[in-house]
Amino acid sequence: MTNKELADIMYPDVTKTIEDYETMYPERNLGEGAIVSRYAPSPTGDVHMGSLFTSLIESFLPKKFGGVFYLRIEDTDKKREVPGCVERQIKDLAAFGIVPMEGVMAPDKEVGEYGPYTQSHRLDIYHTYAKWMVEHDYAYPAFETPEELEIIRKNQEARKARIGYFGGFAKYRDVSNDEKAELIKSGTPWVLRLKSRGNYNRKCVINDLVKGKVEFPENDLDQILIKENGIPVYHFAHVIDDHLMRTTHVLRGEEWFPSVPLHIELFNLFGWKAPRYAHLSVITKIDETTGNRRKLSKRYDPEARMSYYHEEGVPVIATQKYLLTLANSNFESWLDQNPDASIYDFNFDFKKMSASGSLFDVEKLKNISRNHIARMSANEVY
Ligand code: GLU
Helix, strand or coil: CCHHHHHHHHCCCCCCCHHHHHHHCCCCCCCCCCEEEEECCCCCCCCCHHHHHHHHHHHHHHHHHCEEEEECECCCCHHHCCCCHHHHHHHHHHCCCCCCCEEEEECCEEECCCCCCEHHHCHHHHHHHHHHHHHCCCEEEECCCHHHHHHHHHHHHHCCCCCCCEHHHCCCCCCCHHHHHHHHHCCCCCEEEECCCCCCCCEEEEEECCCEEEEEECCCECCEEECCCCCECHHHHHHHHHHHCCCCEEEEEHHHHHHHHHHHHHHHHHCCCCCEEEEECCCEEECCCCCCEEECCCCCCHHHCHHHHHHCCCCHHHHHHHHHHHHCCCHHHHHHHCCCCCHHHCCCCHHHCCCCCCECCHHHHHHHHHHHHHCCCHHHHC
16 A cells, blocks of 8 residues: 555545645745744643743844734643633733734634634644655554553663664554554554654754754654644644744744754755744742742742732833843843833844843842833823
8 A cells, every 4th residue: 555545544634735735825025034933822821921021022023123923822732721711811911012913813813814823723734744744654653552652661661772652662663554554444543653764873953042052863753743633742733833824933932942853853854944943941030048049930929920010010111121131131231221212122132042041130120110110201100
């Protein structure tokens, strides 16, 4: 059986080709140096200081350099979804002046030519790319039960081998197409796995805008791309979405940094240019009792809660200015010299972002807020 025949059995409902999507979502017609960035929350929790910081920079860049800031909802984990979350996140961001130019504007309102912007509405797109991968021998169905995977893991531990589904441990990688087709036809549950061409002993150099040049081993894991229920995992969905939505810059939490080799492998096998990545470190503070640096925590630090700023009467623009001091340490001296300038006149520089985590300083926030209020008219203050 050919790969094409197997792909047809796996994805009988796919009617489009990947070329159709390339035509539907053409390159954006933007000027030189324009930035297309996105905020891509999962509707599993409320906005917190880390997401506010990331989304502020994401919305700042296209306003500064031209381009588009859009909002995409990454709702592929239905089990963890919190009802009402999308609406709350959009409102919370808007309360800090962060409003997308495109994408999800409200729970039932999407604006723009590159949608749908909600991942659960994009399954036909993901399946079209999945089918293409199977046809080109870049992916295959795998049928292990969780118990079988556990046995593979234990076996690796016993042999002191690297843990994961790769090479000789990837049981279904080299099983014949006929056998796989039979299993599918008999109703055996399956996931779609990448057929990795990577080599763990080769290096992949990532040029991150914040972390700089970092070497990782290439990805060689046959990672799951689409789960048993037909829903993609983050890695697969992000690559397809950021390509089709013509994103130029992906800013996200540093917890995603180790996954970049997989993302680069996916971009390469589709023949696409990867966006520029900027992995932002967590915001930290000095713990008053221990004197040690630790992650800003919603539980212990009032300033980590979004309501704090509204309760304390910190004007929106002062919060934005403060967050920019966390982003680029020279922002504060620029602000001192240009108190009335628009924040968009500031020369933002990724190289000035802290790779180890900016330090939150409430006194500085209050100072910026005071200075800002002092320059407001009596009417504005009222
Ligand atoms: N949905 C992902 C998260 O909430 C977004 C990561 C990204 O921006 O690509 O962590």
